[in-house]
Amino acid sequence: MTNGNNLKKGENILQVTKAEQYRTVAELFQKSQPDSVFYTLLTLAVIIVSSGLLINNSFIVIGGMLVAPVLTPVMLAALGLAVGQTKPVKDGALLIIRSSLLIVVGGLVMSFVFGSNQHNLFFENTMRTAILYFIVAIASGVAATLAWTRKEIIDAVTGTAIALSLVPPLVLIGIRLGNLDFELARYYFLVFLFNLLGTLVGSLVTFTMLKFYKSEQKVVQEVKEHTNQAE
Numbered sequence: 001m002t003n004g005n006n007l008k009k010g011e012n013i014l015q016v017t018k019a020e021q022y023r024t025v026a027e028l029f030q031k032s033q034p035d036s037v038f039y040t041l042l043t044l045a046v047i048i049v050s051s052g053l054l055i056n057n058s059f060i061v062i063g064g065m066l067v068a069p070v071l072t073p074v075m076l077a078a079l080g081l082a083v084g085q086t087k088p089v090k091d092g093a094l095l096i097i098r099s100s101l102l103i104v105v106g107g108l109v110m111s112f113v114f115g116s117n118q119h120n121l122f123f124e125n126t127m128r129t130a131i132l133y134f135i136v137a138i139a140s141g142v143a144a145t146l147a148w149t150r151k152e153i154i155d156a157v158t159g160t161a162i163a164l165s166l167v168p169p170l171v172l173i174g175i176r177l178g179n180l181d182f183e184l185a186r187y188y189f190l191v192f193l194f195n196l197l198g199t200l201v202g203s204l205v206t207f208t209m210l211k212f213y214k215s216e217q218k219v220v221q222e223v224k225e226h227t228n229q230a231e
Contacts, residue, residue, distance in 0.1 A: 014209055016149055021215040024149045028079060029088075029222040031072040034095050041069045042099055046106035050171050053107075054114055061168060068167045070099055071144055074196065078141070078203035083216040096196070100170055107174025116175045130187075133165055134194035141202020149210060165195050 032038075045068035052060030073095040080088030169192040176185040 016210050018215070020149055021210070021212055022218045025079065025212075025215055025218045025222055028072060028076050028148070031069070032076040032092060032095060034098065038069050038095075039102070041067055042102060043106070045069075045167055046103050046171065047110070049167050050107050050110035050175070053168065053171055053175065054110060054116065065165075065167055070096070070166045071199070073099070074141075074166075074199050075145060075148065075203050078145070078200050079207055079212060079219065081200075081204050082207035082212050083219050084213070085216065085219050088219065100192070103167055103170040104174040104177070107171035108178050109174070110171075111175040111178035116179050130191045130194045133191055134198040137165075137195040137198025138202040141199040141204075142206045143202075144199075145203045145206035145210075166192065166199070169195065 045064045048064030048067060049061050050064075052058065052062075052064060073092040075092075077089045077092030077096070080086065080090075080092065169188040172188040173185045173192070176182070176188065
C-alpha cells in the first residue's frame with residue numbers, strides 16, 4: 001500500500017527506474033542554472049540569514065537557509081563525478097564559488113550597515129564542532145540526493161536544507177572580515193569547507209549507489225542542450 005508520499009512497503013529505496021534517473025538529471029541541470037531566479041533567491045537568503053545572525057534569532061536564520069538554492073549546484077557537481085563527466089563538475093563548482101563570494105560580500109555589507117553581533121547561534125569555535133557539521137553534511141547529502149530522486153520522500157528536502165549549514169558560515173566570514181577578525185573568519189571558512197565537502201561526498205556516494213552512471217548519456221544530452229542555450 002502507498003501512504004501519501006511514503007515508499008511502498010518493502011520497496012528498496014536504492015532501486016530507481018531509468019525514468020526517475022532521467023528526471024533527476026534534467027531537474028538538477030534546470031535548478032542549477034545561474035539565472036535571475038537563482039541569484040534572486042540567493043540574495044534574499046543572504047539578507048535573511050545575515051539579519052538573523054546580526055539580531056541573534058535562530059528562527060530567521062533557518063528561514064533563510066530554506067530559501068537559499070545552494071544545494072543544487074553541489075549535487076550537480078556530485079552527479080558529474082558519479083557519471084564521469086567534467087562539464088557538470090565545472091559548472092557546479094563555478095556556481096558554488098560565485099555564490100560563496102556573493103554570500104560573503106553580502107554578510108560584509110550587512111555588518112557595515114548594521115554593525116555586528118559578537119555572538120552567533122550556530123557554531124562553537126572548536127574543531128569538534130566543525131567535524132560534527134561535516135558528519136551532518138554527509139548525512140544531509142545522502143538524504144537530499146535520495147529525496148531528489150525519489151519524489152515519494154521529497155518532504156525530506158526541507159529538513160535537509162535546515163540541517164545543511166552552507167550559508168551561515170559564509171555570512172559569518174563576511175561579518176568577521178568586517179570586524180577585521182581574521183582568525184574567526186578563517187575558522188568559519190573551515191566550517192564551510194567541511195560542510196561543502198561532506199555534502200559532496202554524501203551526494204556522490206548516493207548517486208553511485210543509485211547507479212546513476214548508467215544515465216551518462218542523459219547527462220551528456222543535458223550538457224549539450226544547456227551549452228547550446230548559453231550560446
